[in-house]
Amino acid sequence: EAEAVLGRVEDVAGLFAETPERSADSPGSDWEDRLRDLAVRAVLGEPEQAAMLARASARELQATLGVDALRVMSGSISYVRRFWAHNLKGAPKASLEAWFEALTEYAVALSYSRRLCTRSVACAVQRERPGSEGRRLAADLAQRGDEESVDYGATCTDAYVAGDRVRSLVNMAGLPNWALHEGDEGAVEAPGPLHGCASICFNKGTVVLPLTDICRPRDFEERMCGRGKPCRGFAPGQLVRSLVSAACHPRALARGLEGRITAVDRTRGRVNVDFGGTNDNGTEGALRVTLLLSDVSPVEEFEAKLQSRREALGGFFVGESVRSLIFLPLQASRPLLFGAEGVVSMLDLQHRRVLVRFGGEEPLQVLLRFQDVCLMDEFEARLQERRGVLAGPLPG
Structure with missing residues (x-):
């Protein structure tokens, strides 16, 4: 493999001639070994050997890594290229350029090997790919003007082509x-x-x-089917309630809305939830959302989790209606009155402040401290508290 990177094709051919041929299905070899062999074969211009190794690599990849095999393999290739680039930073300029030229050629070979693996999975290895006639792959792609020859760093995207x-x-x-x-x-x-x-x-x-x-x-x-397994207490078919609200189509997702899980993405900690439709048959206008596991709750735990989330956010949620507990006469368009009703637009947890939009003929947005606003149902109690403290009329 190292000789191939250096471009010493004759030395690579000699090494392969001296080494007993290993069967593509021999036990004890893994997909990484096959990938290296495949890249070397591609550099040497041996498409039949490369295709055989591609089929074997694809089988082992599927058995070992499952459906994300090509993504993992592409990530590994990208890591190797970054490793070489990092370790060549201190080299003389002439040597550096020569190495990068060799690495570029090697990257094209690896890209070719990935495509062979991809097409082997689909049971269709194309033998007319670049390098099948023993030509250098980079030169072949550049001569054809192939768009793929420009981006040697592409990983997963070459698993799909336009029109798929x-x-x-x-x-x-x-x-x-x-x-x-x-x-x-x-x-x-x-x-x-x-x-x-x-x-x-x-x-x-x-x-x-x-x-x-x-x-x-x-x-x-x-x-x-792979997303049908439970994760952290959530499973397909389970009823859950949303802990968040969001602007969605065809209708808004309201906090507390109940829906049913249809899939669980354990890798990224997400669930697909069907919140049902708005008409009689429940199909047209159906609201289906993908949410983080932390944004949903089992029905029986909803109140406790909602309260815990509220406390973590300072007692308010974006979109909730609140009332002002202060009077501010020096606002841009009009004064902010004590008891004015508004809607929370944004939370500043670091400084414990909340941006509130107050309606009216002249809308007003004010950044207030948490203690200067309250929820609608808490207003009367907070009003009496302030009256007792001030012992007289409130400002405004």
Whole structure:
């Protein structure tokens, strides 16, 4: 492998001639060894050997790492490249450039090997890929003007190409005028603007999703089966209540709304929750949201968890109605009156302040201390407390 990185193809060929040939299915070898062998074979321009190793690597990857095999493998490759780059920082400039040229060639070989593995999983290894005629891969891709030759750092995105059909594993209810639901099918338009993402065109719109949140249609049932296992007290089919509120489509998600879990993403600590529909058949206008495990609660534990969350946030939630406990005459548009009703817009936990929007003909936004506002149902009690302390009329 090291000789291949250095570009000494003759030395690599000599080493392989002196070493007994190992079967692609021999016991005791893992996918990392096969990947290294595959990259070397690709550098040497031996497509048949590379394809055989790709099939063996794909089988072991699936058996060892499951459906996220290619993502893990791509991450490992990216780590190796960062390691080499870090350790070459102090080298002389001439040597550094020579090494990076060799590493670039090696990265193309690794990219080629990943694509071979991907297509082996789909039972279709293409033999007309770059390097099949013994040409140098980087030169081949550059000559063709292949877009992939520019981005050697791509990892997961080369598992999908434009036009591939995919299905969503998550819900996205915060999109403008439409919602993405678990199981919706779309087509890949292009790799997304972020690493490990792709732009997906669905029937109602286009959205950029992480590759871990989509899968091929044939893999959907298997992926959802993997998300059917319990995690931290949550399981599919369980009734839960939301601890958060949010602007969603087709209607807002209200705090305390009850729904049923349809999938549990144990890796990222999320759940897909179906909060039902608004009409008789419960389909049109259905509210389906993907939430963090910390944002939902079992029905029987809701009150306790809600109170604990309220205390952690200083006693207020964004969107709650509050009343003012102070009088401020020097505001920009009008004075803030004692007892004025408003809605919490933002919380500043560090400084224990809350931004409140007060309605009226001239809306007013004021940043107040936690002790200067209260919830609607607490106003009368807090009013009497202040009257007792001040022993007289309140300001304003």
